[in-house]
Amino acid sequence: MWxxxxxxxxxxxxxxxxxxxERGKHILIISEGVGSLTYxxxxxDFGDAGQLLNQENHPYALLGETSIRAGMxxxxxxxxxxxxxxxxxxxxxxxxxxxxxxxIVPYGQNAESLQDARRIVLMAPDGMKDFFPEIIKxxxxxSYPQCVVEVYPFRVGAFESWHAIGKSVTGMExxxxxxxxxxxxxxxxxxxxxxxxxxxxxxxxxxETAVLFPGIATAFSDPLKEILSETPFPVIEMTAFPPSxxxxxxYCALKQKFKSLGGELLFGTGVQRIELQGKLxxxxxxxxxxxxxxxxxxxxxxxxxxxxxxxxxVTPEAAQETVLGLPLYVPAxxxxxxxxxxxPYAHMGIEVDSELRPTGPGNKEVLFExxxxxxxxxxxWDPWTDNCGGGVSLATGWFAGEKL
Amino acid sequence: xxxxxxxIIGGGATGVGIxxxxxxxxxxxxxxxxxxxxxxxxxxxxGLLHSGARYAVKDPESATECIDxxxxxxxxxxxxxxxxxxxxxxxxxxxxxYVEQWIxxxxxxxxxxxxxxxxxxxxxxxxxxxxxxxxxxxxDATVDGFKIVWANAKSARRYGGQYKTYHQVERxxxxxxxxxxxxxxxxxxxxxxxxxxxxxxxxxxxxxxxVAGSIDIPLDVICDKGTLLAFNQRLFQRVINRxxxxxxxxxxxxxxxxxxxxxTSQFVDSPQENDPNExxxxxxxxxxxxxxxxxxxxxxxxxxxxxxxxxxEDHDVPGVNVPGINKEEGRNVxxxxxxxxxxxxxxxxxxxxxxxxKFTTYRLMAEKVSDWVAEKLGNMTxxxxxxxxxxxxxxxNLWKKAAQLLPYAPVGKxxxxxxxxxxxxxxxxxxxPRKGQMLxxxxxxxxxxxxxxxxxxxxxxxADIRRKTRLGMGTCQGAYCTYRALPLLWKRQEKYDAIEDExxxxxxxxxxxxxxxxxxxxxxxTELTRAIYASILQVxx
Numbered sequence: 001m002w003x004x005x006x007x008x009x010x011x012x013x014x015x016x017x018x019x020x021x022e023r024g025k026h027i028l029i030i031s032e033g034v035g036s037l038t039y040x041x042x043x044x045d046f047g048d049a050g051q052l053l054n055q056e057n058h059p060y061a062l063l064g065e066t067s068i069r070a071g072m073x074x075x076x077x078x079x080x081x082x083x084x085x086x087x088x089x090x091x092x093x094x095x096x097x098x099x100x101x102x103x104i105v106p107y108g109q110n111a112e113s114l115q116d117a118r119r120i121v122l123m124a125p126d127g128m129k130d131f132f133p134e135i136i137k138x139x140x141x142x143s144y145p146q147c148v149v150e151v152y153p154f155r156v157g158a159f160e161s162w163h164a165i166g167k168s169v170t171g172m173e174x175x176x177x178x179x180x181x182x183x184x185x186x187x188x189x190x191x192x193x194x195x196x197x198x199x200x201x202x203x204x205x206x207x208e209t210a211v212l213f214p215g216i217a218t219a220f221s222d223p224l225k226e227i228l229s230e231t232p233f234p235v236i237e238m239t240a241f242p243p244s245x246x247x248x249x250x251y252c253a254l255k256q257k258f259k260s261l262g263g264e265l266l267f268g269t270g271v272q273r274i275e276l277q278g279k280l281x282x283x284x285x286x287x288x289x290x291x292x293x294x295x296x297x298x299x300x301x302x303x304x305x306x307x308x309x310x311x312x313x314v315t316p317e318a319a320q321e322t323v324l325g326l327p328l329y330v331p332a333x334x335x336x337x338x339x340x341x342x343x344p345y346a347h348m349g350i351e352v353d354s355e356l357r358p359t360g361p362g363n364k365e366v367l368f369e370x371x372x373x374x375x376x377x378x379x380x381w382d383p384w385t386d387n388c389g390g391g392v393s394l395a396t397g398w399f400a401g402e403k404l
Numbered sequence: 405x406x407x408x409x410x411x412i413i414g415g416g417a418t419g420v421g422i423x424x425x426x427x428x429x430x431x432x433x434x435x436x437x438x439x440x441x442x443x444x445x446x447x448x449x450x451g452l453l454h455s456g457a458r459y460a461v462k463d464p465e466s467a468t469e470c471i472d473x474x475x476x477x478x479x480x481x482x483x484x485x486x487x488x489x490x491x492x493x494x495x496x497x498x499x500x501x502y503v504e505q506w507i508x509x510x511x512x513x514x515x516x517x518x519x520x521x522x523x524x525x526x527x528x529x530x531x532x533x534x535x536x537x538x539x540x541x542x543x544d545a546t547v548d549g550f551k552i553v554w555a556n557a558k559s560a561r562r563y564g565g566q567y568k569t570y571h572q573v574e575r576x577x578x579x580x581x582x583x584x585x586x587x588x589x590x591x592x593x594x595x596x597x598x599x600x601x602x603x604x605x606x607x608x609x610x611x612x613x614x615v616a617g618s619i620d621i622p623l624d625v626i627c628d629k630g631t632l633l634a635f636n637q638r639l640f641q642r643v644i645n646r647x648x649x650x651x652x653x654x655x656x657x658x659x660x661x662x663x664x665x666x667x668t669s670q671f672v673d674s675p676q677e678n679d680p681n682e683x684x685x686x687x688x689x690x691x692x693x694x695x696x697x698x699x700x701x702x703x704x705x706x707x708x709x710x711x712x713x714x715x716x717e718d719h720d721v722p723g724v725n726v727p728g729i730n731k732e733e734g735r736n737v738x739x740x741x742x743x744x745x746x747x748x749x750x751x752x753x754x755x756x757x758x759x760x761x762k763f764t765t766y767r768l769m770a771e772k773v774s775d776w777v778a779e780k781l782g783n784m785t786x787x788x789x790x791x792x793x794x795x796x797x798x799x800x801n802l803w804k805k806a807a808q809l810l811p812y813a814p815v816g817k818x819x820x821x822x823x824x825x826x827x828x829x830x831x832x833x834x835x836x837p838r839k840g841q842m843l844x845x846x847x848x849x850x851x852x853x854x855x856x857x858x859x860x861x862x863x864x865x866x867a868d869i870r871r872k873t874r875l876g877m878g879t880c881q882g883a884y885c886t887y888r889a890l891p892l893l894w895k896r897q898e899k900y901d902a903i904e905d906e907x908x909x910x911x912x913x914x915x916x917x918x919x920x921x922x923x924x925x926x927x928x929x930t931e932l933t934r935a936i937y938a939s940i941l942q943v944x945x
Contacts, residue, residue, distance in 0.1 A: 039932065041940050096890075100942045127838060132891040135903070166837025241887060242936060308931040314923040316689060316700050334922055339915035340908065340938045341945030345922060346931075384938035 002028045002297040004404045005284050007271045007323055008311065010035030011390070012375025012397035013303030014254040015071075018078065019401025021261035027404075028295060029263065030286060032270030035251055036308055041239035042217070042246025043092055043102035043109055044082070044390025045383075046072065052388055057380035059392045062354050063399055070402075071395035072104065079253060081107040081219040091115075093212070095241040097122075097136030099143050104390065106246055107225060108218035108237040114140075117234075118208035119148045121194070126155040128215050129168035130241040140212075154190060158182060174215035175245030184223050187216075191231055198233065214238040217245035220253050270310075271323050274300065281324075281371050299370045301400050302326075302350075302358075306376030312348060319348060321377075324368075326350050327361040329379035342385055349379030356400055372400040406600040408434045408566075410777055411586050413573050413615050414608035415439075416446035417549065417763055420556035420567070421770030421789070422605055422777075427565030428792070429778055429785040434599060435560075435567035436588050438611070440868045442553035445609050446763060447871065448678065448710025450632055450657045450666040452643055453477060453485055453545040454764040457492060457517065458650055460509035461502070466740045467513040469765045474543060476767065477552075481794040483820040484552040488658060490544025490643030491525070492517075493536045495694050498648035503538060506647060510542075517542050529640050533697050544643040546657055549763065550871050551820065555794045558823060562796075569862050575618040576604060582753040583619070592864055603777055606757040610675035610713040616757055621750045625759050627675055628712040631684040632666035633692075633921065636703040636879055639663040644695060653691030662705065665692050672711065680707035682920045703925045705879060706917030715742045715760035741769050743776060754780075795823060802826055809833045809840050814848035821873065822853065829856050843892075844885040846878020851892075858892040864899060866910040881926075882914045883933040887941070904943055911937060 004020055006013045009031030017027045049068060052060040060068055069086050076082055084090065084104035092109045094100050099111070114120060120140055124133040133151045140149045158177055159169050177183040198209060213235050218224045228235045240246065259265065266286065275283040275294065283294040304311025304323060312328065313320050319330050329351050331344040350358050356372040359365055374396035376383070383389030410426055412419050415437025426433045437443075456470030478485055494503055510517045518541045525539040526532060557567060570591045577585040577598065585600040606615045606623075616623035638658045646654035657664045668684045685707050692699045741761030746752045756776060761769050771787045778785065798819050806815045809830055819826050832852040833840040839852035857869050866889060869875055875889065876882035886907060893900045900906055911933070918930060937943045 036935075039935060045939075094941050096941060098942060130888065132894070135891055135894050138894075164837075166833075166840050168838055168841060239940065241940065244940075306931075308928050308935070310928075314927050316686065316921075316923050335915075335919045337912065337915070337919075338945040339911045340934065340943055343934070345927075346934075384934045387939075389939070 002026050002295060004028075004299045004301060005030060005295055005297040006301040006303055007031075007284065008035075008303035008305055008309065008375070009033075009255070009265060009267070010303060010305050010309060010375065010393070011037055011254070012393040013301065014258055015075065015394060015397030016301050016303065016374060016401035016404070017258045017263050018254065018261060019074065019398055020404040021258060021263040023401070023404075025404055027258075027263045028266060028297070029258065030266045030269070030271050030284060030295070032268070032310060033305075034267075036305065037247040037251040038244060039242040040244065040247040040389070041102070042106050042219075042244055042250055043239060044075075044084075044104040044394065045387045046103035046391035047386045047388030049087070049388075049391070052386060057351070058386075059378045059381055059396055060388070062352065062356070063395055064354075067399050068391060068395040071398035072391070074398045075394050076104065078257060079250075083107070083110070093236070093238045095130065095214075095239055096132065097139035097238070100239075102390075106217070106219035106250065108216070108228065108235070109239060109246065111236050113210050113234040113236065114144055114147070116208070117144070117147055117210040119150065119205060120144065120210050120212060122149060122151045122212045123190075123214065124151050124153040125169070125174055125215050126153060127159065127163050127168045128174060129170045131171065131214055136238075152194070156186060158186070170243070171215045171240040172243050172245050172248065175217045178216050179221050179224065184227065187224075187227060191227065191235075195232060209233050211235045212238060214240070215245075217249050219246065220249050274324050276368075279367070279369050281368050299404050300372075301404065302371060302373045302377055303375050303397070304377055306349060309376055311377050321350060324371075326358050326367065326373075340384075343382065346382035346384065347380050349381075350377050351379045355403065356396060372403065374400045406585070406602055408432045408599065408601045409781055410434075410603045410605060411436060411599055411601040412605045412607055413586070414606070414611070415441040415553070415557075415567060415569060416444050416607070416609050417442070417553055417556070417766035418609065418758060418761070418769050419607040420553050420560060421766045422607055422758075422773050423565045423567060424556045424560035424563070425770045425774035425787060425789050426777060427560045427563035428788055429774065429783055431774075431778065431781060431783055433565050434601070435565070436571045436573055436586065436599075437567065437569045438572040438591065440569050440865070440871055441557055441567070441862075442550050442871055443867075444611075444675065445710045445712060446553050446766075447549045448632075448708055449549060449630070449763055450655055450664045451546050451549055451659055452490075452655060452657045452764075453547040454762070455490060455542040455544045456513055456515050457490075457506070457510055457542040457544070458645060460513050460515060461506055462649065463740065464509060464513055466762075466765075467509070467515065469740065469768055471513060471515045471543070473765050473768050474545065476790050477547070477764075478545060480790070480792065481552060481555065483795050484548050484555060486546045486659070488544070488546050488642040490542050490645060491529075492540045492542060492645045492647040493525070493532070493695065494538040494647040495533065495536050497694050498646060502648055507540075515542060529642070529644070531639055531696050532644070533695055536695075538647065540647065542645075544645070546643065546659055547763070548659070550874070552794070554821070554872060555823075559794055567862075570864055573615055573618070576615075576755065578619060578752070581751055583755040603754045603756070603780060605773055605777065606755070607773070610711040612713060612757055612759050616746070619752065621746055621752060621755075623744070623757055623759065624716050626714040626716050627672045627677070628714050629670050629672045629677060629709050630667035630712055631680040631688065631707060631709040632664050633685065633688055633707050634705045635663040635665065636705050636925075637661065637663065639696060639702065646695065651691070653688040656692070656695065675711045675713075678709040678711055679916060680709045680920050684709075685920045704921040705926060706881060706914070707920045708917045712762075713759060741765065743772055745776070795820065798823070798826075802830070805830050809837075810850060811842075811848070814842065814850065817848065818850065818853055822856070825856060829853055832856070843888045844873070844875040844878065846880050846885070847874040847876075849873045849875050849885075851888075854889055855892045855895075858889070859896055865901070866893065866906045867913060870910075876910065876914060880929060881918060881933070882911060883929060883936060886910055887936070907937070907943060908945070
């Protein structure tokens with residue numbers, strides 16, 4: 001008998017698992033996939049909390065400010081490599097070099113120091129996939145008109161055989177390399193080269209230079225943090241076009257943390273269904289290697305990631321929650337013509353009470369006493385227009401882990 | 405003094421067909437198109453090269469035209485056509501007495517048919533419903549509308565023909581009961597120019613009545629909207645028709661790795677009304693199920709609609725009082741084409757409209773128009789489009805070189821699209837092997853090809869690159885390739901709108917076809933696309 005079973009191992013599910021394990025609970029996470037953090041920038045958005053807390057039915061409004069802030073603080077306590085303050089957004093750069101904001105940013109991505117720079121040196125690793133230095137340069141010149149932007153192309157010997165056959169190197173591949181032994185030596189060499197070039201320049205110029213380094217993910221790597229803290233100029237990372245090393249590293253760190261606290265992970269297979277006992281969830285039924293296995297627990301958390309994660313399946317006839325068949329909120333009109341604008345379908349999800357327990361359609365009656373729903377499975381929010389994907393996952397994940 | 409002997413209005417299959425035909429006869433001609441070539445009906449259909457069997461019973465004239473043209477196009481444009489063959493299948497829902505009538509009509513139109521046993525049919529098409537009653541094989545085939553339009557345009561250019569895209573015709577210029585030119589507006593820079601000519605050909609399809617209307621000539625063109633679905637896999641190996649009087653949702657057409665199911669039919673007020681809607685999609689799926697059970701389980705990439713320009717002659721007007729004819733049904737209007745000499749009908753010389761018809765007969769329509777034009781101009785050169793290959797032969801060494809530089813699958817497609825331009829693209833890949841990578845991984849379009857296409861003088865928007873290369877038309881519907889095309893637009897930024905605008909427009913166009921099919925894997929794909937553009941790249945709607 002487990003204290004808790006969490007279905008879904010993405011950001012929300014893992015955070016819930018970590019918090020509950022830390023509180024001494026015996027937790028099993030059953031996850032069909034690997035979450036969607038690798039598709040994210042690695043930075044976490046909390047959105048305009050003041051407004052979202054007042055938006056009817058929004059997960060923020062259900063939990064209230066104290067819980068949202070607790071989720072934010074808890075996450076940073078767990079991972080000091082992530083920094084942020086309630087109510088303060090930080091500047092960072094998109095993969096195209098445009099400025100953007102986020103609330104909690106991994107070590108190295110904060111681009112605040114560009115404000116004080118007079119020159120930006122954009123490192124351009126040869127043959128890096130989905131990286132467009134000319135566009136980035138122009139966008140930087142537009143956003144930081146006080147700066148001269150110089151592109152600094154360089155080539156890494158380790159990828160010569162890739163270059164020779166015309167194969168580009170993904171950002172993930174570069175990031176992995178920089179964390180390896182040979183990569184660290186090479187990085188020192190590249191940065192020394194830069195230091196020497198800058199040393200030859202008049203002091204005003206060198207003191208006002210910031211270096212942009214795409215394809216590197218410093219957070220969670222002590223050697224990298226050390227090297228980059230020793231440079232005489234700030235080195236700033238860029239967020240990546242998916243797949244992203246920063247997002248992936250966060251995912252790995254979460255998993256590691258969970259395991260180190262004694263949590264157990266079952267990967268590659270989803271929960272087929274839940275056996276019930278009255279108003280309680282009793283057993284999760286998993287199919288693995290052709291056999292059905294039942295896992296019992298006192299409490300359950302549903303964190304199956306909404307439409308993208310596979311927790312909601314939509315057919316031409318209907319939308320369905322895939323594990324328990326929970327009732328879903330489905331807006332009458334699903335779409336708008338402006339693709340990147342408001343899309344009502346994104347608000348599809350499970351309606352819950354202020355304890356995140358699923359409620360019946362059209363009433364506030366709790367369906368199952370020992371089940372909480374978190375993250376993208378919740379109704380009435382859209383991470384892309386509300387800019388609060390990180391916030392909802394962290395806050396609801398923390399809350400569920402706290403209450404389990 | 406005329407600039408050209410002939411101005412052709414409309415850059416669909418018929419228009420470019422006329423441009424090629426006239427250019428081959430040595431007539432100087434300019435084609436004006438308000439958007440990109442093939443942006444209208446010529447790319448918004450099922451891509452079926454009719455055998456004529458579909459029209460045999462109701463419209464024997466069309467049926468005969470179809471089978472003749474079917475054979476001609478297979479010969480002159482094999483690279484645009486896949487000779488899949490087709491079946492007509494009778495299900496339990498189809499009227500039993502129609503079969504004999506249809507067999508007789510096919511014989512009369514000289515359309516070869518052959519009955520095959522249902523058991524053989526199930527073996528060849530395992531997804532087909534096991535309850536079909538009879539199956540007949542016909543010489544249907546599939547055709548790539550984009551490719552054939554571009555092949556015509558390129559061939560015409562080799563013969564001296566010219567075309568201008570994004571040029572809208574503002575009005576025709578008259579001089580004493582005679583059209584002597586057109587005023588056209590460059591929609592990219594707003595510039596108006598006057599082009600003098602001896603003859604104006606109105607081949608504007610669904611827009612033809614607007615052109616004629618500019619000099620108050622009434623032209624009755626019915627806009628008949630047809631919606632289709634593109635499935636993410638090849639469900640059938642051949643074209644599957646229903647053996648019944650033509651109706652909605654009764655044709656499956658396989659193209660490479662996808663299948664198109666069509667078509668609905670609904671009169672609309674303007675050619676702009678080409679948004680597919682959920683109701684049409686549901687109807688198509690419902691009817692499609694009768695031939696392919698559990699159809700909704702298969703991933704739909706998108707829905708799209710085209711507007712058929714049907715010509716209605718007085719005796720065809722479907723009236724409420726005519727029994728058995730549904731006023732809303734475009735199928736009851738003849739699918740044959742009509743050539744209208746406005747000198748005879750309206751007393752305006754030097755102006756001719758070609759309306760109606762269908763994609764399969766575009767070449768024949770072009771031939772008839774060109775014959776008429778040539779006669780007026782005293783040009784005695786005969787038409788050669790029925791015998792001369794549309795595509796120049798691709799030299800062996802080019803094939804070999806391409807096969808060395810690129811993965812095997814995209815080689816043929818690239819050669820057929822680029823033709824003589826292949827040389828320079830291969831040169832680029834040789835110089836920088838990275839450009840041989842697939843920028844569009846779904847449709848397998850190389851970076852070098854997109855770069856070349858982006859630089860073409862007649863490419864003005866990301867959507868033009870899509871029509872020329874198929875970029876963004878595959879499974880991901882632009883999630884990755886839109887981003888990857890940005891630096892290539894950037895290099896030519898003087899030609900394009902601001903990158904964010906190009907991106908937003910392109911994504912909105914893709915979205916139009918996804919909205920009515922928002923379920924299953926394509927919905928998940930949509931979430932990913934929104935995550936990438938709205939969140940990671942922070943592009944705002």
